[in-house]
Amino acid sequence: MNIWGVSLFISSIEIKLFFDKFLTDNFLPLIVQKIKSMQHFSENISLFPGTEWLNHPVVEQTEYLVDGEFKQWNGDFKKVYSAIKVNNKGNLEDVYLGKIPNAGLDEAMECLDAAEKAYDNGFGYWPTLSVEERIKHVEHFIKEMIGLREEVVELLMWEIGKNRADSEKEFDRTIAYIYDTINALKELDRRSSRFTIESGIIGQIRRSPLGITLCIGPFNYPLNETYTLLIPALIMGNVVLFKPPKYGCLLHYALSKALQKSFPKGVVNYIYGKGAEVIEPMMNTGKINVLTLIASSRVADQLKKAHPKVNRLRSILGLDAKNPGIILKDADLDLTVEECVAGSLSFNGQRCTALKILFVHEDIAEEFIKKFNDKVDALQVGMPWNNPAITPLPEDGKVEFLNGLIKDAENYGAKIVNKSGGNAVGNLFAPTVLYPVNENMKIYHIEQFGPVVPIVPFKDLHEPVDYMIQSDFGQQVSIFSKNHEEIAKMIDGFVNLVSRVNVNTQSQRGPDVFPFTGRKDSAEGTLSVPDALRSFSIRTMVATKESELNKDIFNNIVSEQESSFLSTKFLF
Numbered sequence: 001m002n003i004w005g006v007s008l009f010i011s012s013i014e015i016k017l018f019f020d021k022f023l024t025d026n027f028l029p030l031i032v033q034k035i036k037s038m039q040h041f042s043e044n045i046s047l048f049p050g051t052e053w054l055n056h057p058v059v060e061q062t063e064y065l066v067d068g069e070f071k072q073w074n075g076d077f078k079k080v081y082s083a084i085k086v087n088n089k090g091n092l093e094d095v096y097l098g099k100i101p102n103a104g105l106d107e108a109m110e111c112l113d114a115a116e117k118a119y120d121n122g123f124g125y126w127p128t129l130s131v132e133e134r135i136k137h138v139e140h141f142i143k144e145m146i147g148l149r150e151e152v153v154e155l156l157m158w159e160i161g162k163n164r165a166d167s168e169k170e171f172d173r174t175i176a177y178i179y180d181t182i183n184a185l186k187e188l189d190r191r192s193s194r195f196t197i198e199s200g201i202i203g204q205i206r207r208s209p210l211g212i213t214l215c216i217g218p219f220n221y222p223l224n225e226t227y228t229l230l231i232p233a234l235i236m237g238n239v240v241l242f243k244p245p246k247y248g249c250l251l252h253y254a255l256s257k258a259l260q261k262s263f264p265k266g267v268v269n270y271i272y273g274k275g276a277e278v279i280e281p282m283m284n285t286g287k288i289n290v291l292t293l294i295a296s297s298r299v300a301d302q303l304k305k306a307h308p309k310v311n312r313l314r315s316i317l318g319l320d321a322k323n324p325g326i327i328l329k330d331a332d333l334d335l336t337v338e339e340c341v342a343g344s345l346s347f348n349g350q351r352c353t354a355l356k357i358l359f360v361h362e363d364i365a366e367e368f369i370k371k372f373n374d375k376v377d378a379l380q381v382g383m384p385w386n387n388p389a390i391t392p393l394p395e396d397g398k399v400e401f402l403n404g405l406i407k408d409a410e411n412y413g414a415k416i417v418n419k420s421g422g423n424a425v426g427n428l429f430a431p432t433v434l435y436p437v438n439e440n441m442k443i444y445h446i447e448q449f450g451p452v453v454p455i456v457p458f459k460d461l462h463e464p465v466d467y468m469i470q471s472d473f474g475q476q477v478s479i480f481s482k483n484h485e486e487i488a489k490m491i492d493g494f495v496n497l498v499s500r501v502n503v504n505t506q507s508q509r510g511p512d513v514f515p516f517t518g519r520k521d522s523a524e525g526t527l528s529v530p531d532a533l534r535s536f537s538i539r540t541m542v543a544t545k546e547s548e549l550n551k552d553i554f555n556n557i558v559s560e561q562e563s564s565f566l567s568t569k570f571l572f
Helices: 005-009 012-025 028-047 107-120 131-146 148-161 164-192 224-235 251-262 277-282 296-305 333-349 365-379 398-411 462-470 486-494 531-535 548-559
Strands: 064-065 069-072 077-088 091-101 195-197 202-211 210-215 239-243 268-270 290-294 314-318 323-326 355-361 430-434 451-459 476-480 500-503 537-545
Touching: 005 107, 077 148, 091 148, 107 239, 107 268, 107 277, 107 365, 131 164, 131 224, 131 251, 131 451, 148 251, 148 296, 148 355, 164 224, 164 277, 164 323, 164 531, 164 537, 202 548, 210 277, 224 239, 224 290, 224 531, 239 476, 251 268, 251 277, 277 296, 290 476, 296 314, 314 531, 323 333, 323 398, 323 462, 333 355, 333 451, 355 365, 365 430, 365 451, 398 430, 398 451, 451 462, 462 486, 476 486, 486 500, 531 537, 537 548
Parallel strands: 210 239, 210 290, 239 268, 290 314, 323 355, 323 476, 355 451, 430 451, 476 500
Antiparallel strands: 064 069, 064 268, 077 091, 195 202, 202 537
């Protein structure tokens, strides 16, 4: 491959920049390395499957779930394409996976009406059902869901490019999450199954639902993180309007059938169509009681402002993050590199909990980068069924966005320092390490949500601390050091800036029983197993004055099991 062959992969502008560097700064070794790495990566077009792989899942969805029934859709459809492309004689072609209804505002309002009828201002069948009975419905759903495992896993791979191992893990983790939620609710209910007498007042305090919940899931974990919203909302007695994510939507069709079999009519309703056209008008009605989504803070702010009575709106939000890894000069480099590679590049870096910027003490920066690059360049790039670390990116325009961040960083002095960095074939983007990154660069501030790792050298610890103070985000931080005194000082300050401080380990969500939230523009509310139950409900009390008449009334209600709320029944 001669130098003009590089034009297949880089623009003429990039070529000019390379030659400018050569002429002014004698960057010949850099050019040679770049050409070799690009030639090597160009061969990875063969990693895309051939046309024989066109025997893939196809989901032609012509109906949607509303008011307990599947309604036929006869309007326009949105075509869904795979993150995976096929190699047809050297040309990459899109893979058609199916279609979903391109419904509009009328259909969304139909779903809202169904939810409103099912909730019936708190007097509906579902919100007045006992905890025990709601749990039975959820358990029935689990049985239905388990039978869909292989179908869902295949769609996770083909639609969003998640490798098989991670797709299977996402499904199994979701099942475990639902079981954990059931057990947490039983424990919560057991603690509430008694009366309290205080100052002559008899009372029972339990949790009751909030109402109509609008649920919008994310594309990167379209099953797991969606169901960390959906399940606690449902099991606490709320009714749900659910809009599947833009990417990773097809798997929800099969699951909608399982939900229809498991829950009363109107309790779960599916919304399709363009979010800008249907969601804001629904919020404008003021009938939405709970907004729960995992998306950007910009979208969340916009939707909250659309609600006419914002004080009536409960928000449970997972938003942007820019989690830093801070590597002190005494860190165990082998351990640190292992954790930082996994933390920054698992599922292409498309995790809100990913390490999205690394601060490395300047005394060890060179050694760290060498070890880090060796690991990064050894990562397998390929198709999901081969379980590579790096897979095709599902988002339209993502490659262009990442290239824009890289070019901006290069304009302010950063370089791509790993061999395969900065290269792409189709929507396969090679993991890319940028160094030295500084505050003038866009990637220093914004969330890249992709396989690009910016590394910032620092001399004084105040530099990464100031970064965290000034940042709009406050989800997590990871500290790498052997110095317990230094770690202790950092912990005491960082717990007031972020919601989770990790010591000598990557940022992550799990285990799901631990708190998962954030400060500033990173989150509102919390989505851990026990905390999510509280987020989707409110403490409510039934009380009376202590008298013989009132005690008889309460005893009769409890003994005859006449009330779902007022009860001493103990759930095992």
